[in-house]
Amino acid sequence: MNANNDRYVVGVDFGTLSGRAVVVRVSDGAEVGGAVHEYAHRVIEERLPGTGVRLGDDWALQSPEDWREVLRHAVPAALADSGVPAAQVVGVGTDFTACTVLPATADGLPLCELPELRDRPHAWPKLWKHHAAQSHADRINALADRRKETWLPRYGGKISAEWEFAKGLQVLEEDPEVYGRADRWIEAADWIIWELTGVETRNVCTAGYKGVYQDGGYPGEDFLAELNPAFAGFTGKLGPEPVPLGGLAGRLTAEAARWTGLPEGIAVAVGNVDAHVTAAAADAVRPGQMVAIMGTSTCHVMPSDRLAEVPGMCGVVRDGIVPGLWGYEAGQSGVxxxxxxxxxxxxxxxxxxxxxxxxxxxxxxxxxxxxxxxxxxxxxxxxxxxxxxxxxxxxxxxxxxxxxxxxxxxxxxxxxxxxxxxxxxxxxxxxxxxxxxxxxxxxxxxxxxxxxxxxxxxxxxxxxxxxxxIGSGQGPALGSAIHAAVAAGAYPDITSAAAVMGRREQAAYVPxxxxxxxxxxxxxxxxxxxxxxxxxxxxxxxxxxxxxxxx
Missing domain, CATH: 3.30.420.40 (ATPase, nucleotide binding domain)
Known part of the structure; x- marks a missing residue:
């Protein structure tokens, strides 16, 4: 008898407007329960909640409490919908939009939850489609091009206004006090893992695609200082070294167990990005399989055994989708x-x-x-x-x-x-x-x-x-569940787990x-x-x- 038959994992997908959870059988990837929780604040684009503070053009923020509410509501509801006893759940995995990034204290508290900073827009998490840092991205690109920074070609010659460094530079130059109070500048994908485990981690996916982490390091302090002398220490806010996908980030804390209704101490997978984790759900983790995740925007991800410079790509990262391959990303900002x-x-x-x-x-x-x-x-x-x-x-x-x-x-x-x-x-x-x-x-x-x-x-x-x-209507959540199965030790790696738990219909549409x-x-x-x-x-x-x- 396959021991996986009686084991289940939970995948939680944090999207732009809502979060959803699925309960998945480890033995075959069957989705046996699910639930969705809408964010109370959705996308914050005009005024800060409860303050009346008006935001500028091209701003897009979110509330961390909305994300916690997904854990409190969607996960227990999905478990109830499945009928699976909580004791049979062995792991949980999550994914997030990227680059959705926030400033936090050294112990992970979002700065927007400090009473004295609640009315400061830069203290709030910046959603992926916050585009008000375009001028900062332009400066980063121009300087990197002039200095012939070796990491720039890995991003098609330009980094995006959506990414960590552009948004971080914007905070520094538009609200230096908030920047100074931020001990951590962290992707929501990693912050939610911190909430679940009490352990601070960074995943190689967001670090590589959104944080310009290449060949074991971030851009150098001399480069950052040339942008702005006060920006030289920015990478010190980015936390510990990134860890591989499918790995064990930590164990579910007692508090997170109370939120979710899941057993304390189960495996929590390393954080990931909604698009990239979907490749596992579609069993599309081999070279040349491009997955287009089409929703409000479209993200194109593809593993390859070949490193090349593709103009205008969002990045190529070693191990960025599955360990052992180069992971490419491109995308369309609106669909x-x-x-x-x-x-x-x-x-x-x-x-x-x-x-x-x-x-x-x-x-x-x-x-x-x-x-x-x-x-x-x-x-x-x-x-x-x-x-x-x-x-x-x-x-x-x-x-x-x-x-x-x-x-x-x-x-x-x-x-x-x-x-x-x-x-x-x-x-x-x-x-x-x-x-x-x-x-x-x-x-x-x-x-x-x-x-x-x-x-x-x-x-x-x-x-x-x-x-x-793809054979699932909840691709990111299923992909996160697959990663959870790997973190829990049910499969040796993402590729083998995806072959059993993922699914797609080939040539469903022909030209x-x-x-x-x-x-x-x-x-x-x-x-x-x-x-x-x-x-x-x-x-x-x-x-x-x-x-x-x-x-």
């Missing part, structure tokens, strides 16, 4: 968010009434109308830069462009053009990898958007390749040759538009005019 924006701002009431009369959402109604069109019928091409561009241009101050609209343009036309734009953006990323000599052998889709069959077919046609799809040919013509126009606006000149000036008018 589902773009479709949601369009529905919320640009659809007439007549469409809402028609959708309601048919018992459908507006998204479903627009999708049906868009799907009925032939490729190119709308006469439009759009740039998917509503939330900036993560790959391959790495510029969060870029903005969207839609070309070809006339008085005959209908909402479903624009909606379809936006769907196609995100597919074109994905094709740019795939082509960048293959041009650099890093083969993409399989394209695997995960995330909430894979439920939209029209969207998936557009991607297959635009990419001219089959799409595989149609006629539509693919038609999309090649539209993609050529997209690339022309992409390259024309890539320098950001006009788009940056428009943003500056907007910001001046707002202030």
């Amino acid at each position: 589902g968010d773009i479709f949601a924006w369009f529905v919320e701002t640009s659809v007439p009431e007549s469409y809402e009434r028609e959708a309601a009369s048919r018992g459908r959402t507006v998204h479903e109604h627009l999708t049906e109308l868009a799907a009925a069109q032939q490729v190119g019928r709308h006469g439009l091409v759009a740039l998917d830069w509503h939330n900036g561009n993560r790959s391959v241009l790495v510029d969060h101050n870029l903005s969207a462009v839609i070309v070809g609209q006339t008085l005959a343009t209908r909402p479903e036309d624009t909606y379809r053009a936006l769907v196609e734009a995100t597919a074109f953006g994905a094709r740019v990323i795939v082509e960048a990898f293959e041009t650099a000599g890093v083969a993409v052998q399989e394209f695997v889709v995960a995330g909430g958007l894979l439920k939209n069959r029209f969207l998936m077919q557009v991607y297959a046609d635009v990419l001219r390749r089959p799409l595989s799809v 149609d040759a006629g539509r693919a040919d038609a999309y090649d013509r539209l993609y050529a126009e997209y690339r022309a538009l992409h390259d024309h606006f890539a320098d950001g000149g006009l788009l940056h000036r428009l943003r500056a005019i907007r910001n001046e008018a707002t202030n």
